[in-house]
Amino acid sequence: MLERKLSAISGTANALTDIIDTRRSLRLEWVIVVLIVMEVAIGCFQIITVAH
Template sequence: MIEPFARDLAEHGRTPQRRKGILQLIGNALLVQQRVAGRVAIAEKPDVLWEKPELDRLYSRLEDEYELKERLDTLERKLAAVSETANALTDIIDTQRSLRLEIAVVVLILIEVAMGSFQLLAGRGH
């Protein structure tokens, strides 16, 4: 899901104009992060090992066999990438919003200057 946004950003230097799509992508990224983080407790040994220490050797063998630590490292790297992507997209949205706000302020200032100049010129004419 992230790849099309990244490709558009890389090729065109801007994000698609669909803010809703970007926000949905951020929401999906956060949901994935929460689901995976909630289910993964590989770094911690199960509670049953406290109650039955004789199972500790079995757990250690299973941990090695299924490469749980390596998988945890891989999963943490992927979650970090998802988090960084979500942060980058929110920063892009904030930047776009700030730019629009700055343009609106400049336009209002120009309108005020134009109105003030018109009033000065109209006042001198009489």
């Protein structure tokens, strides 16, 4: 009985840890995308300003 309850608690804890890791990974991916977009925008701005 106790082993079954501990197993259920362990499963729940693992699921919550996976959710937190997924959210952290998703946030990191968005930061990377934003940085890439900013780099492309700065590059385009530099090309436009040098062309004039």
